Amino acid sequence: MEFKQVVGNRRTIRFFDPNRPVEPEKIQVMLEAANRASRAVNADFAKAIVCYRDELTDEVREALKTPTSTVQIDLAPVTIFWYGDTTFVNGAQDRLKELVDLGALPVTHGWTHPYVDDLVYPQVLEPLSKDALATTWAVSVEAGLAIAQAMLAGVDEGLGVGLHAFNAAGAKEVLKVPDTWVPMWILLVGYPAEDAKGGGQRPRRPLSESYYRGQYGSPWVEIPEVTERLKREGMIQEPMPADATERMKEIKQLADRFGLPS
Amino acid sequence: MTSGGIESQASVKQWAASPGLGQDPAEVREQKLGILEDFCTKVDKQPDELVAFCILRKKATGERFLSVKRREAINNWLDEFVDEQGWTGKQAVVNANVVRSFLIHNGVLIQGRVWRG
Numbered sequence: 001m002e003f004k005q006v007v008g009n010r011r012t013i014r015f016f017d018p019n020r021p022v023e024p025e026k027i028q029v030m031l032e033a034a035n036r037a038s039r040a041v042n043a044d045f046a047k048a049i050v051c052y053r054d055e056l057t058d059e060v061r062e063a064l065k066t067p068t069s070t071v072q073i074d075l076a077p078v079t080i081f082w083y084g085d086t087t088f089v090n091g092a093q094d095r096l097k098e099l100v101d102l103g104a105l106p107v108t109h110g111w112t113h114p115y116v117d118d119l120v121y122p123q124v125l126e127p128l129s130k131d132a133l134a135t136t137w138a139v140s141v142e143a144g145l146a147i148a149q150a151m152l153a154g155v156d157e158g159l160g161v162g163l164h165a166f167n168a169a170g171a172k173e174v175l176k177v178p179d180t181w182v183p184m185w186i187l188l189v190g191y192p193a194e195d196a197k198g199g200g201q202r203p204r205r206p207l208s209e210s211y212y213r214g215q216y217g218s219p220w221v222e223i224p225e226v227t228e229r230l231k232r233e234g235m236i237q238e239p240m241p242a243d244a245t246e247r248m249k250e251i252k253q254l255a256d257r258f259g260l261p262s
Numbered sequence: 263m264t265s266g267g268i269e270s271q272a273s274v275k276q277w278a279a280s281p282g283l284g285q286d287p288a289e290v291r292e293q294k295l296g297i298l299e300d301f302c303t304k305v306d307k308q309p310d311e312l313v314a315f316c317i318l319r320k321k322a323t324g325e326r327f328l329s330v331k332r333r334e335a336i337n338n339w340l341d342e343f344v345d346e347q348g349w350t351g352k353q354a355v356v357n358a359n360v361v362r363s364f365l366i367h368n369g370v371l372i373q374g375r376v377w378r379g
Contacts, residue, residue, distance in 0.1 A: 018378040067333035070373040248281075259355035259377030261363035262282055 005234035006156045011198035013160030015254045016075040016190030022052075026157040027078060027189070033153030034146035041125065042095040043088035045139055046146035046184075049081045049175050063170040069186075071260065072164060076188035081171055082147050083181035084139030089129035093121045136182060143184050151187060160192035194254060199247040200240035268299050271309040273368045280367040297360045304346070305339050312336075313368045333372045336365070340374060352377045 001009070027050055034046055053061065053076065065073055073079060096105065096116045105111035128134050147163070154161040168183035208219035230236045240247065255262035268274050274295070277283045283291055302309055316336065318329045340358045349357050355377040362372050 018376070067330060067337060067372045067374075071376055072373075074376040074378065257377075257379075259352050259359060259375075261359040261366055 001156050002233065004230065006152050008201070008230075008233075008235040008237045009197065010152060010155045010161070011196070011202070012162040013188070013190070013192045013194065013196070013198065014072060014162060015192065015194040015258070016072075016077065016160055016188065017193040018053075018075045018077065018190070018258075020077070020191045022078045022159065022189055022191070026154070026159060027080075029157055030080070030150040030153045030189070034150040037146040037149045039142050039145070040138065041088065041092040042099055043085075043092060043142070045084050045088050045142035047083040047085050047143075047177075047181055048150075049083075049177070051079045051081065051175075053077050053079065060174045063174045064167055065170075066167045069164055069166060071258075072162065072188050073186075075193070075258070076162075076190045078189040080150070080187040080189060081166065081175060081177075082143060082184040082187060083177060084136075084143035084184055086129075086135050086139055086180045086182055088139065088142070089125050092125050093117060096120060139182055140184065147185060147187060154187075154189055158191075159189055160196060162188045164188060193257070194250060197237070198240075199244075199250070201237045203239060268295065268302065268309050273309045273313045273364070274298070277364045277367045282363040282367045294360045294363075297357050298364050300347075301340070301343050301361050304343050309364065313365065313370060316365065316370045316372070328370060333370070336361075336372060337374055352379075 031048065031050070034048065037046070039045055051064075053073070056064075061073070064079070093116055096111075097113050099105040100107075100111050100113060100116065128138065151161045151163065163185045166183065166186040171177070171183065207222055211220040212218050213220050227236065252262055254260070269278070278291075283294055286294065298309060302312060305312070307315060316328055316332045317326050318332070319326055340361060343361075344354045344358050347357070355375045358374055362374050365372050
């Protein structure tokens with residue numbers, strides 16, 4: 001699938017086909033996409049535990065649920081628990097010097113081993129690693145990049161995906177994650193039981209409301225030809241119609257199928 | 263308590279005005295009200311009290327919030343209720359979710375079991 005189509009097709013899927021298995025090969029594609037994400041200091045910020053619903057014991061499955069996530073976790077054949085690793089500074093010096101040696105961090109931009117050893121590590125990374133707020137910020141942003149790539153790779157593989165909060169305390173106990181991992185999101189994965197396009201793209205505000213040129217207050221001015229091209233290429237798709245009759249009908253059918261409240 | 267009795271409760275009126283109950287045929291509606299009524303009898307709470315049970319106030323600010331623990335308690339009671347009624351399979355899921363529908367249409371986000379067939 002073309003990149004723009006993947007971005008345009010992504011929806012938060014809330015109704016998965018619970019009995020259609022997800023191929024481990026596709027999960028690996030998602031994990032590799034995460035592994036290829038941009039990351040500071042070439043660190044492995046993002047950590048993930050892939051759980052196949054039907055491989056979990058009832059006890060573990062119950063521990064992962066909350067009154068706000070039970071339906072999704074029961075419907076999705078796969079749940080990927082994403083964490084951010086706060087020990088990202090460990091080994092950072094060696095990884096940076098490796099990038100210097102490979103020319104990924106070029107001398108033209110001031111990168112040398114002494115710069116890494118004498119300045120970047122002691123004056124930037126080490127203090128950052130001791131600042132809880134800064135660490136959480138760095139880990140969250142960096143893990144988010146990886147999670148986004150995994151999510152889009154899932155869409156590219158024809159899967160439905162959805163990010164949600166989770167019962168971090170329950171998960172920590174049953175998944176046995178280290179204390180240094182910070183909970184991010186769960187990524188639910190499966191084949192959609194609902195229309196994969198979810199009735200249309202969710203409402204979005206125009207670019208000018210969030211993006212600026214030069215300084216805040218000077219909104220980005222859309223180039224109409226680009227907007228039209230993105231519609232042709234699938235990044236911008238038909239929005240959900242204001243008349244939600246059809247979507248509501250679909251939700252009712254799904255509720256009847258799965259015995260859910262309506 | 264009779265279904266006529268619970269229908270006078272504000273929370274039941276709100277449910278009745280929603281698609282969760284309001285669009286059902288009369289016999290389905292009666293059946294759903296009966297399930298709610300039986301559940302309320304089991305837990306010894308009126309429908310309005312059941313909704314209020316899920317909502318607490320922060321001591322410091324008085325701000326209302328939905329209690330996770332209280333919703334877990336509701337889910338546990340629903341599991342017991344289903345067992346007591348002898349419901350199994352899809353019926354067990356659907357009937358427990360009737361009570362959750364009542365709570366949802368009163369602003370309580372609560373999820374329970376899913377029928378996976």
